[in-house]
Amino acid sequence: MYVSIRDRPGIGRRPGPDAVVARVSTTVVLLGVVSLLTDVSSEMVSSVLPLYLTAQVGLTMTAYGFLDGVYQGVSAAVRIAGGYAGDRSSRPKWVAAIGYGVSALSRIAMLPVQGLAAITAVITADRLGKGLRTAPRDALIAASSDPAMLGRSFGVHRALDTAGAALGPLLAFGLLAGVPGSYDSIFVVSFAFAAVGLAVLLLFVPNPLTATDGRRAGLRRLGRELTSPRLRRPLLAAGLLGLLTVGDGFLYLTLQDRDGFAARYFPLLYVGTNVAYLVLAVPLGRLADRVGRARVLVGGHLALLGCYLLAAGPSGGLAATVVVLLLLGTFYASTDGVLAALISRLVPAEVRGSGIAAAQTVVAAARFVASLAFGLAWDATGPGRALVVAAMLLAIAVPGAAWLLRGVETGADPDGAGTADTADRSPADRTPDGGVPA
Numbered sequence: 001m002y003v004s005i006r007d008r009p010g011i012g013r014r015p016g017p018d019a020v021v022a023r024v025s026t027t028v029v030l031l032g033v034v035s036l037l038t039d040v041s042s043e044m045v046s047s048v049l050p051l052y053l054t055a056q057v058g059l060t061m062t063a064y065g066f067l068d069g070v071y072q073g074v075s076a077a078v079r080i081a082g083g084y085a086g087d088r089s090s091r092p093k094w095v096a097a098i099g100y101g102v103s104a105l106s107r108i109a110m111l112p113v114q115g116l117a118a119i120t121a122v123i124t125a126d127r128l129g130k131g132l133r134t135a136p137r138d139a140l141i142a143a144s145s146d147p148a149m150l151g152r153s154f155g156v157h158r159a160l161d162t163a164g165a166a167l168g169p170l171l172a173f174g175l176l177a178g179v180p181g182s183y184d185s186i187f188v189v190s191f192a193f194a195a196v197g198l199a200v201l202l203l204f205v206p207n208p209l210t211a212t213d214g215r216r217a218g219l220r221r222l223g224r225e226l227t228s229p230r231l232r233r234p235l236l237a238a239g240l241l242g243l244l245t246v247g248d249g250f251l252y253l254t255l256q257d258r259d260g261f262a263a264r265y266f267p268l269l270y271v272g273t274n275v276a277y278l279v280l281a282v283p284l285g286r287l288a289d290r291v292g293r294a295r296v297l298v299g300g301h302l303a304l305l306g307c308y309l310l311a312a313g314p315s316g317g318l319a320a321t322v323v324v325l326l327l328l329g330t331f332y333a334s335t336d337g338v339l340a341a342l343i344s345r346l347v348p349a350e351v352r353g354s355g356i357a358a359a360q361t362v363v364a365a366a367r368f369v370a371s372l373a374f375g376l377a378w379d380a381t382g383p384g385r386a387l388v389v390a391a392m393l394l395a396i397a398v399p400g401a402a403w404l405l406r407g408v409e410t411g412a413d414p415d416g417a418g419t420a421d422t423a424d425r426s427p428a429d430r431t432p433d434g435g436v437p438a
Contacts (some may be wrong), residue, residue: 024156025144030205031137032160037197038100039161041107042126043168043274044190046071047267048176050249052183059116065375067120068247073368074124075131076361080226083135083357092136092353093207099133100201102126104194110187134360139353140205142344150344151293154337155285159278162332166274168193169267176267225351226358230408234294234343235362237404241301242366244394246374246387248273248328251311254383255324259316269325276329284333285341293342294405298398300334303327305394312387339363346408 053059053067082099086092106126113122138154145153168190175185225231252269288296307327310320340356347355377386 024149024153027144027206028141028153028157029160030200031141032157034100034197034201034205035137035157035161036164036167037193037200038103039164040168040171041190041192041194041197042103042130043165043270044172044186044193045107045110046249047169047172047270048183048186050253051266053119054253056181056183057116057119061378062375063116064249065371065373065378067116067123068249068375069368069371070120070123071127071247071371073364073366073371074127075134076364076368078128078131079135079357079361079364080354081357082132083139083353083355086136086139086353087351091207092139093201093205096133096136096140097198097201099129099131099136100194100198102129102132104129104191104198107187107191107194111184131360131364135353135357138340138344138356142340142352142356143349147345149289150341151285151288151296151338152282153285154341155282155288155333158285158333158337159281162274162278162281166271166278169270169274173265173267173271225347225355230346231343231355231358233404234346234408235359237401238339238359239362239366240397240404241394241401242363243370244390244397245304245363245367245370246308246390247367247371250371250374250378250383251307251324251328251387254311254387255316255321257383258311258314259321269321272322272325273329273332276326277332278329280330280333281337284330285337288334288338288341292409293338294402294408296334297338297342298402298405300331300338301394301398301401303330303334305391305398307331308387308391308394312384312391314384342409 049071050064050068053064054061059067082095086095089095103126106122106129109122109125110119113119141153141157142150171189172186175182175189179185248270252266255269256266284296284300304327307324310327311324313320339359343355343359344352374386374390377389380386381389
């Protein structure tokens with residue numbers, strides 16, 4: 001991956017079909033480094049959490065489903081608040097910094113906690129921190145990027161982010177291999193990485209004014225934008241697909257249950273997924289810029305469908321496991337940054353963070369429900385049958401989501417009617433950061 005760094009986004013340029021250099025701003029790269037360090041921290045914990053909770057703490061799958069739902073969905077409670085705070089203050093860096101700080105403190109708080117209630121509280125604090133920081137950070141990425149290269153910029157950020165997500169489980173694996181059952185050491189090292197990431201954000205990431213010409217949207221304007229026709233269908237599609245997105249921990253526990261590999265190798269499953277995500281994030285971001293972000297988003301859920309079917313099969317082995325991890329990594333590379341890039345072009349710049357947060361809130365809330373439902377289904381029918389049911393429902397949902405997303409990037413309704421779309425305004429109508437004047 002070749003990246004040239006520039007400090008200001010270009011306006012109106014579109015990459016040619018032979019373009020090989022991804023131009024991203026210094027801010028995007030620095031935020032990528034912050035995310036890299038933070039993801040080393042978070043994935044060290046995430047990669048051992050399913051086994052820690054089910055084997056060491058002794059939770060049932062229904063109880064684990066509740067905690068996984070908290071992990072997936074509780075951030076929905078503050079995502080819009082974080083996005084709005086960043087938009088309203090026009091200083092999203094400091095809102096993001098609070099979120100990163102809360103998550104860092106939650107790592108060290110894992111040391112003394114015991115029992116379901118205490119663990120739930122710590123996990124809730126971590127996820128609230130993530131919910132608070134994500135939209136302001138993504139708004140900074142969008143504000144500092146060429147509008148025609150949003151998918152590429154988010155892809156570069158997610159690639160750096162995912163490099164950390166791949167390193168975290170490797171560190172956890174090394175600690176568990178050296179000292180079996182050394183979960184406390186994982187929590188301490190995780191906190192150290194989170195603290196360094198926060199320091200990079202505070203010391204090196206610039207804090208530009210992100211609202212166009214200093215304008216700030218009030219709650220009434222925010223409400224109008226978040227309920228506008230151009231956002232309604234993408235949010236419905238994101239929620240529909242999120243309801244059928246099974247948590248990674250369930251998939252990895254299914255693979256372990258089927259193939260019976262040792263618990264100490266469990267963190268390596270996260271490494272496989274994140275390496276695939278790392279390799280594919282930039283290429284799929286570039287593809288989204290060229291063929292349409294909605295198309296790539298839908299395609300990613302087809303990869304997830306294949307992942308479910310393969311993981312649910314009776315026979316496994318190394319080859320099948322590798323393909324499952326590859327498909328799961330493809331899903332994340334096709335959806336995570338791509339959804340943020342899609343939404344960021346459908347709202348004016350002064351409510352960009354709130355718009356991104358709205359989509360992330362819908363997805364997080366839907367995944368909370370999905371985790372609860374899948375945990376109950378696992379206890380009732382077993383992992384294989386539960387995954388088959390999820391695959392069948394996802395196969396029905398994907399065409400519906402594709403219909404909802406048809407034409408959103410061109411401003412056309414599925415029946416051919418037009419809607420306003422900020423991405424389609426002429427360059428003369430755009431503000432210097434690619435937004436549209438109120």
